[in-house]
Amino acid sequence: MKGAIRVFARFRPLGRSEREAGDSVVLSQVDAFTVDLRRPDHKDSRNFQFDSVFGQGSTQDEVFTECRDLVQSAVDGYNVTIFAYGQTGAGKTHTMYGSKEDPGLAPRSIQTLFDMINRETQRGGKAFKVKAYMVEVYKQDILDLLTDPPQKGQKAPSLQVKKDVGRGIMYVEGVTERPVSTPQELKALLVEGERKRHVAATKMNDCSSRSHLMLSIIIECTVKDTEQVRYGKITLCDLAGSERPKKSEVSGEALKETIEINKSLTCLGDVIEALTKGDKSIPYRNHKLTMLMQDSLGGSAKTLMFVNCSPARSNTEETLMSLKWASRARQVTNDVKKNADSKEVARLKQVITLMSQAQNVQEE
Ligand code: ADP
Numbered sequence: 001m002k003g004a005i006r007v008f009a010r011f012r013p014l015g016r017s018e019r020e021a022g023d024s025v026v027l028s029q030v031d032a033f034t035v036d037l038r039r040p041d042h043k044d045s046r047n048f049q050f051d052s053v054f055g056q057g058s059t060q061d062e063v064f065t066e067c068r069d070l071v072q073s074a075v076d077g078y079n080v081t082i083f084a085y086g087q088t089g090a091g092k093t094h095t096m097y098g099s100k101e102d103p104g105l106a107p108r109s110i111q112t113l114f115d116m117i118n119r120e121t122q123r124g125g126k127a128f129k130v131k132a133y134m135v136e137v138y139k140q141d142i143l144d145l146l147t148d149p150p151q152k153g154q155k156a157p158s159l160q161v162k163k164d165v166g167r168g169i170m171y172v173e174g175v176t177e178r179p180v181s182t183p184q185e186l187k188a189l190l191v192e193g194e195r196k197r198h199v200a201a202t203k204m205n206d207c208s209s210r211s212h213l214m215l216s217i218i219i220e221c222t223v224k225d226t227e228q229v230r231y232g233k234i235t236l237c238d239l240a241g242s243e244r245p246k247k248s249e250v251s252g253e254a255l256k257e258t259i260e261i262n263k264s265l266t267c268l269g270d271v272i273e274a275l276t277k278g279d280k281s282i283p284y285r286n287h288k289l290t291m292l293m294q295d296s297l298g299g300s301a302k303t304l305m306f307v308n309c310s311p312a313r314s315n316t317e318e319t320l321m322s323l324k325w326a327s328r329a330r331q332v333t334n335d336v337k338k339n340a341d342s343k344e345v346a347r348l349k350q351v352i353t354l355m356s357q358a359q360n361v362q363e364e
């Protein structure tokens, strides 16, 4: 999938409070690639196609299975980005990080990454070093999440994005890059960074994330015979909520945050659109978020975007916006030939979906 952007849609089950409030489900999975959004108020329904659709019964393991090849790509020296887009409460953090009981993409990728590296090391001929940094993009600032928070009354320094010509990657000047040698160390780093993430209460979700969270893992591989060094990088990004200001009824600082978040997501959409159209100049420099992603979007980078959606009727308009936004990115893959086996894959995925639905019915 060189140069392509893959888009996966995932929607969650109704939450408890939604069920209690009598909310209904308006999203459904048509087949392995298609999601249907019903708009009861407009008496219409729209289908959206993606490279894969994960319905409410999908497991973290099923999702990771379709991402595993990207971890291998990073080990092989590619720049890989996986990011999650969607309104607050749609399931971005669940997909990217998950919980201790039900880990998501980041912990699974970390484990698999070290398994792959260990296997290649045992085969001989190669030596690996792994480093990671974690930042959040809050409004226009890039903040280091692996350093001590500033003293009271002081502002944390905003970092700058620079290009490392030698390594062919973007880097954040002065960021804490931690060497790690085990999956446990890297997972601990994740917990440390997550704890420092900027959160503010909004009406929509009491601890909704108002910043973009980015974990970048750099994999340095030295081929022993030639002393040749190559770098791969995997970036996992949990974007801030994409909701419009109106919905969360925020004002003051929170409103400013929302406006800034929308601006950054629009810049990200513009970059993706320019890539889909094959434009010569890609507007990476319009926002720090896209500058950070510059080496991981377009070129030979491999990008996977999740559009996370709420299935609830009360979120219909936000869901429509998200699906439309994601469809814009999806055009990049229009020319990419689908795997010859895709029909068979689609059939098997449908069987799995039906089986899990049947299981859910039994459990109820
Ligand atoms: P976001 O990060 O987009 O704001 P979260 O990932 O925090 O949303 O999800 C909101 C709530 O929904 C959480 O309680 C989470 O556990 C739950 N949830 C999200 N996705 C799923 C899913 N696929 N299956 C079950 N529960 C989910």
Ligand code: MG
Binding pocket: 089, 092, 093, 094, 209, 238
């Ligand atoms: Mg979240």
